[in-house]
Amino acid sequence: MTTLVAPQRSSDVATPRRPVTARLAWLGVVAVALLLAAVASVAFGSRVVSLHEIVSAFTGAEDGIGQAAVLGRLPRTILALLVGATLGLAGTVLQAVTRNPLADPQVLGITSGASLFVVAAIAFIGLSSPMAYIWVAIAGATVAALFVYAIGSLGRGGPTPLKLALAGAATSAAFTALVSAILLPRIEVMDDFRFWEIGGVGGATYAKVALVAPFLAVGTLICLVSARGLNALALGDDVAAGLGERVLRTRLVAAAGAFILCGAATAVAGPIGFVGLVVPHACRLLVGVDHRWLLPCSALVGATLLTVADVVGRVVARPSEVDVGIVTALVGAPVFIAIVRRLKVRAL
């Protein structure tokens, strides 16, 4: 006589089980790292500021160049933290939705789609309101993602990581060409665009932060709420459906959250790649594959990573700077390569 095995609840999926204390400990470590990164961000730059000066900037005790520098760097730091958290979160969601360990907003061509739509809107509709940019960027992110997914699904085997990466690279190349096609006759716009295209958080202002914050909040909320659904998705569509998960709905909702985040982040800071790729892998090593832990961890680690990248960019080439998009590419691509080497060919 065999006994019936009760179906597992979709939240019990994570294996192996890590003790909750270990996960909390890691989150704590990450939070501390985040704080240090933030401090470093306000401390370093063309002029290094001391800890004493930082503290007094906040308490308003003294006035001086140091304090001014700190307060000047504050919006930039805040923006870096927000954009980093966003990208980390979006990357984790994208990897879960596509079941693809190589998914990343830039690898999948999403950021180039956002750029294309923004440029097209400026050139053809004469859009100038920053708020509108964000909406248009979100639309572009969504269209690009769907396009890349469709192309990557062609042929045998469906959307494997390899085919998605190729589709993303080809689509990015195509969209970049379209952007050039639009911009070349419009030289005035081109200069600004070139600088934005590299991806950086310089030129951050409180206004920008306030502008993008609501979008980031909504996107984050949608993503966090999808955590349990994403856990089920990891088992494969058929198994997840068998466990009672509404597969299509979960994917669409979570993806929508990711698109909002990608669009908003790209609109305000330009295309920044590899954060979304590297952060989920790092976090999985720390807190496991349960998305209820993974998502918050991704946000924290992403924020830390981007802020550190920004600091490195500012310090390495003093007095000028290396934009954060370059730093993430230079550091992230080798990690991408290492991941590819580690994965079994069948998984690609």
Added chain:
Amino acid sequence: MTDTHVLRVEGVTLAYGERTVVESLDLLVPPGQITAIIGANACGKSTLLRAMSRLLAPRRGRVVLDGKDLHRLPTREVARTLGLLPQSPIAPEGITVSDLVARGRHPYRGLLGRWTAEDDAAVARALDLTGTADLADRPVDELSGGQRQRVWIAMALAQETDILLLDEPTTFLDLSHQVEVLDLLTDLNRERGTTIVMVLHDLNLAARYADHLVAVKAGQVYAAGAPETVLDAQLVREVFAMNSQVVTDPVSGRPLVLPISRHHCGADRREPVALGV
């Protein structure tokens, strides 16, 4: 008619990176017969076939063709003697049957790549033997599973080799097509004396069609010989970790393995009962 070439495996150790799959294995492939290699998943049977077809170099030991080390022979000479049908061959999009089969003539084509009458005749013979002549101008991707497999066999046939190695030629085919392919291979063996070595996952088909059965367990040859001699419940238990009863198949007279499962086998059946036939 084909000359008889003898393929032998001598003390071969095969590994992928750090993982050793086959250790010091000896095997003689009886020329002019059909040999079937069976074993559980990941026991090394496909790896063994790859070594025998020169796709994998042994860490230790050697594969010998007519007394000469296979891996030291010129590639073209090997290609004219040994043919291989791998597990998942890829057909380029839109290629026609006769075009694909013609690829099998590659080891015979000269530097300038001229087509000789002999090449065309060999392709035609291959198509006729596999019963695919009427499909000659159809695109391969439009064919059914069984038809496609026959076309791949035709390509290997056009190579006009004396030894044909096949890696799981019947996987993914339904039963009628499996039988179709195996009957075709038997025709080849009977009419042209082609030595056939195939890895099969279906124990009973192997028992029916093989002259020589080789059972592989954990990278070692557990048993080798005629199916009637070698295939018994003990072999099935050792190699496949399964209790069974081996009877004589009333249709072919060959051994037939009946698995003993937890259900439907009667409460008092614990040990296999020898049925005299």
Added chain:
Amino acid sequence: MTADVVVAGRVRRARHWRLTVSILAVAVVVAFALSLMIGRTFYGPEEVLRVIAGQTVPGASFTVGVLRLPRAVLGMLVGFAFGLAGVTFQTMLRNALAAPDIIGISSGASAAAVFAIVVLQVSSATTASVLAIVAALVTAALIYVLAYKDGIVGTRLILIGIGISAILKSLVSYMIIRAAAWDLQTAMRWLTGSLNGATWSRALPLAVAIAVFTPVLLGQARHLDLLRLGDDTAAALGVRVGRTRLVVILAAVALIAFATAAAGPVAFVALLSGPIAARIVGSAGSLLVPAGLVGALLVLVSDLIAQYAFGTRYPVGVITGVVGALYLVFLLVRVNRSGGSL
């Protein structure tokens, strides 16, 4: 008789191949001629022929002889080289999207050239070209080494190429942005590929490379074709898989390097030529020469469109990029309509 059917099929395919290649060759010649004739001033075929013959024709000698002729020749050579190299990579990696500009080889060449021009302030075009060639070879070698793990698997090679391409592209963007004197023309050339300012000195090294490496590729054409059946099947048929791959990669990378050094990484030509050639030629025979011809045609026609179809003069790479985008859309539309797979 089956043999008759076999022979008939083979003869038919060979005839179809010869016919299509002839048509493509004629198309390239026509496009070349149009490139010489069309422009702000139109010159008829007679004047063009006289200039080519070496006679001095007032007006035409300069416009056709000095401006348009080198440009058309360069365009033809660049297209041919990219087409040949592209189809080679796609065949070898068994993937229609795995073109050398996607997997980072051209990015290596352009990064080196940009570095030479912007950072090292090198003024000689030849030096920049040489650096580009070396860089392309180094990039290809790097990708190969990084992808090597108990042998080469196409999947890993492609993905690592994409990773390397990302690094190189960001380096190129950075160098161009931070360049002290930012010349739009130069930037465009190294980012998307352009035929502007074409001279004979730019075309010559490429012509030599094509003369040297095309026979190498053609010699391997049959082996390459068999690789499409899968590494195992090809090996069983007597193809030395490792050696064929190495020879073919070297030749293709050399072609890419020289072509990129001459005109920048002209987007999508390497990617598009193979599939377009396959659609025209079918499976009738080797795709190498057809793809080269398609590439040449693509660049010549795109350059004409880029120069005269719009108000602005675009670099050819932007137009080929747009064509590439349209091609991707076409892939999707075609699949949806036929309901089948690629």
